[in-house]
Amino acid sequence: MPSATTFKAKWFWYSMLCVLSWGAWALLSKLGSNEIPADTMQFLFTFGALPVAVLLFAARRFKLEKSPKGIFYAVANGVLSGIGGLAFFAAFRSGGNTAVIASATSLYPMITVALAVTILRERLTWVQVVGLGFAAAAIVIFSFSV
Amino acid sequence: MHLPPWFWYAAVVLITWGVVGILQKLSTNYISAESSLIWLVVGFFLLEPVLYPGKALFGYSARSLTWAVLSGVFNALGAWALFAAMKSGGKASIVAPFTALYPLVVVLIAPILLHESITLLQGAGVACALVAVVLLST
Numbered sequence: 010m011p012s013a014t015t016f017k018a019k020w021f022w023y024s025m026l027c028v029l030s031w032g033a034w035a036l037l038s039k040l041g042s043n044e045i046p047a048d049t050m051q052f053l054f055t056f057g058a059l060p061v062a063v064l065l066f067a068a069r070r071f072k073l074e075k076s077p078k079g080i081f082y083a084v085a086n087g088v089l090s091g092i093g094g095l096a097f098f099a100a101f102r103s104g105g106n107t108a109v110i111a112s113a114t115s116l117y118p119m120i121t122v123a124l125a126v127t128i129l130r131e132r133l134t135w136v137q138v139v140g141l142g143f144a145a146a147a148i149v150i151f152s153f154s155v
Numbered sequence: 156m157h158l159p160p161w162f163w164y165a166a167v168v169l170i171t172w173g174v175v176g177i178l179q180k181l182s183t184n185y186i187s188a189e190s191s192l193i194w195l196v197v198g199f200f201l202l203e204p205v206l207y208p209g210k211a212l213f214g215y216s217a218r219s220l221t222w223a224v225l226s227g228v229f230n231a232l233g234a235w236a237l238f239a240a241m242k243s244g245g246k247a248s249i250v251a252p253f254t255a256l257y258p259l260v261v262v263l264i265a266p267i268l269l270h271e272s273i274t275l276l277q278g279a280g281v282a283c284a285l286v287a288v289v290l291l292s293t
Contacts, residue, residue, distance in 0.1 A: 018243075018244065018245070019239075019240075019243040019244070020239075020240040020241070020243045020244050020245025020250060021240075021245070023236045023237075023239040023240035023243060023245065024236070024237070024240040024245060024250050024253045024254055026232070026233070026236040026239075027233045027234075027236035027237045027240060027254040027257070028233075028253065028254055028256055028257045028259075028260060029257075029260060030229045030230070030232045030233030030236060031229070031230065031233040031254070031257035031260070032257045032258075032259070032260020032261055032264065033225075033229040033260070034226050034229040034230040034233060034257075035257065035258065035260075035261045036260075036261055036264060036265070036268060036269075037222045037223075037225050037226040037229060038222075038226045039265075039269065040219070040222040040269075041219050041220075041222035041223035041226060043219070044215055044216060044219040045215050045219050045220070045223055046208075048205075048206045048208065049206070049208040049211070049212065049215070049223070050223050050226070051202070051206055052203060052206040052207060052208060052212075053220060053223035053224050053226075053227065054199075054223060054224070054226050054227035054230070055196070055199040055200060055202070055203060055206075055227060056224055056227060057223070057224040057225060057226060057227020057228040057229075057230070057231070058196050058199060058227040058228070058230060058231040059196060059227075060228065060231075061192075061196075061228065061231035061232055061234075061235055062192060062193050062195075062196035062231065064235075065189045065192060065193055065235065066193050068189070069189060069190070069193075073186070073190045073193065073194075074185070074186040074187065074190055076185035076186050078181075078185050079182050079183075079184070079185025079186030079190070079191070079194075080182075080186065080194050082178045082179075082181045082182035082185070082191075083178075083182040083186065083190070083191040083192075083193075083194030083195050083197075083198070084194050084195070084197055084198040084201070085178055085198065086175050086178040086179060086182060086191070086194075086195050086198060087194065087195035087196060087197060087198015087199045087200075087201070088198045088199075088201055088202060089171050089172075089174055089175050089178065089198075090171070090172065090175050090195060090198065090199070091198065091199045091201075091202040092167075092171050092202070093167065093168050093170075093171030093172045093175065095206075096164045096165070096167035096168045096171065097164070097168050099160075099164045100160075100161040100164035100165050100168065101161075103159070103160040103161045103164060104159070104160075104161065105159055105161035105162075106265075106271055106273055106277060107261060107265045107269055107271055108258065108261050108262040108265045108271065108273055108277075108281060109273060109277050109280065109281065110161055110165060111257075111258040111261040111262075112258040112261075112262070112280070112281040112284040112285065113162075113165045113169075113280075113284060114165050114168040114169065114172075115255065115257065115258045115284060115288050116169055116284055116287060116288060117168065117169045117172035117173045117175075117176065118173070118176060118255070118288055118291040118292050119169070119173070119287065119291055120169050120170055120172075120173020120174065120176070121173045121174075121175075121176030121177055121291075122291050123173070124173060124174065124176075124177045125176075125177060125180070128177060129177065129180070134293075136290050136293050137290065137291055137293070139290055140286075140287050140288075140289075140290030140291035140293070141287070141291070142287075143283045143284070143286045143287035143290060144283075144284065144287035144288075144291065146280075146283045146287075147280045147281075147283035147284035147287055150276060150277075150279055150280035150283060151162070151277070151280045152158055152162065153276065154274060154276040154277045154280060
């Protein structure tokens with residue numbers, strides 16, 4: 010159970026802001042996708058993300074680390090995130106239940122965990138194994154409940 | 156078995172964002188989480204010339220255009236809040252699974268906002284998915 014100190018902690022409220030923001034992001038994605046095709050949604054989405062990036066850049070006094078490897082991975086991250094974003098918007102546009110699509114697409118950590126084991130040679134914890142089991146169950150249920 | 160189009164799109168999301176999770180780990184080995192987000196947005200912009208809709212952009216309603224831009228604002232705001240939570244003393248082992256619960260907001264608000272309801276079976280799937288992401292991000 011969260012204690013009274015949890016509710017006074019800054020991290021708790023930042024986490025809450027994160028949950029609410031991402032919830033809003035998924036709902037707005039559905040609302041926009043009713044009219045706008047996926048590629049245009051991703052085009053506009055990028056302009057929405059820009060102010061936050063600029064504010065972060067300003068907070069860092071316009072200085073960034075000069076690690077070519079770090080930059081390469083982060084930019085590649087953006088390109089791949091954008092491609093995933095296209096599919097995310099396309100999923101909402103193609104119909105289907107919004108809560109189900111938001112839940113199904115939130116399962117991406119299962120791929121991250123699987124890749125972390127095979128590529129980064131990380132070890133699976135038993136909690137993650139149980140998590141993968143639940144993810145598989147969710148996917149099977151979604152495939153039967155459409 | 157016939158699966159609807161959204162299922163295949165969701166599969167693409169899982170694979171691409173799943174790989175993104177790995178790249179995120181790799182990039183933050185070299186640069187800070189904030190810098191990583193800034194460069195990520197640069198990556199978004201690399202796709203813009205391909206996505207540019209031309210004049211069609213002006214054919215959509217102002218309301219839908221606003222939703223689309225706001226979806227980007229809230230996505231980036233959420234990412235910033237996640238970093239801020241970690242930096243202000245939140246343990247990753249608590250913050251990560253907690254923030255993975257965002258679909259719950261959709262589950263709670265979609266019936267009111269979108270007048271959508273879910274079947275019992277879909278509800279079971281949603282519950283499994285939420286348990287899964289919490290356990291996987293622990």
